[in-house]
Amino acid sequence: MPTRTTAPLPTRVIPPHHYSDPAIFEQEKARIFRRSWMFVGFADDLGGNNDFITAEIAGTSVLVQNFDGQLRAFHNVCTHRGSLIHLKPCGNGKPVCPYHGWVFNRDGVPVGIPGNREFFGFDDEARRRLALPRFEVATRGRFVFVRLEPGGPGLDEQLGAYGALLDHLSALFVEKIDENRLPWAANWKTGVESVLEVYHVDATHPETFKQFTKKVWNCAYEKEHSRGTTHLSDGSVKWWDGVVARLGLPRSELYRNYDHFFIFPNLAIGLTHGGLMSVQTYDPLDAERCSLHFRLFLGATSKPQTRGGPVRRAVEDNLRGFNARVLDEDRIVSEAAHHGMKQMRQPAVPGWCEERIHAFHDAYLTRMGE
Known part of the structure; x- marks a missing residue:
């Protein structure tokens, strides 16, 4: 286990009230979530005409739709009476409001309004004024991102060197074996922090993740993002080598340990021995709740x-079960930490064994203007 004894610890730590204050959450929405390229899903679900996905970005419902091969992103809220338009996470169908049947085109303009002549009398200009607000959408590999507020750096600039990582993973991990959304009674930052260090593994995961790795890790940083590499136990390496050979699974030659990547503000990607990819987002619901959305992928078998x-x-059952146990253990301690954080009067004191926490706090406070 690496130790740091000579360098002073960073002093920029997120204040306790930032984890539960509704006013701070409103600032986060404006300064972080509206201005960042946010991961919303995979191009796998957007391959055909009228395929769509929906996502929630800090309280804003977003629709990404394929219009004859072109992806466009809109506010998923009808401009007539405020109903959500698409109600499912993904599917196929034109943007038609389920409440009154308004139909929107590729520009977000309502082109089908039942009873328009009799009840509304909207001309073309009036229809255009009722167009759905449009958002920026971009892809890197199979990863789809949306930005609510225009301007600022492009997606490739925000990702930096991690853009090539997403290209690499997109080409390799193409078979989804599990997906779910789990409600956590914890602030989104508490959820993020649960995956940024392995100091908690012995106490939180004694029968699961502790058996899976050695007490060796290395960290690296890219802009606001970070990487942590943890060495796998000999037993884990042997098991994965057997699985890969038996099932003919491809795996990454670049990442052969437990390689974990964090893309600010809330996207976490874990790679196990180059053979399994876990993609997680900690999606904020309000100041005291988040939703953990996870997906597990394997490569296409030979x-x-x-x-x-x-x-x-x-x-697959083994992988799904292991992942579920680890995430539930993280949920329990994250909810306990969230509840306790509301009673703290002094900042947390993360050590060098939690150095990625310091990087996350620094990026967060910079974005918040503190």
């Missing part, structure tokens, strides 16, 4: 005969 077989099913 032995298609194993797909659906008993060994493949057993491996």
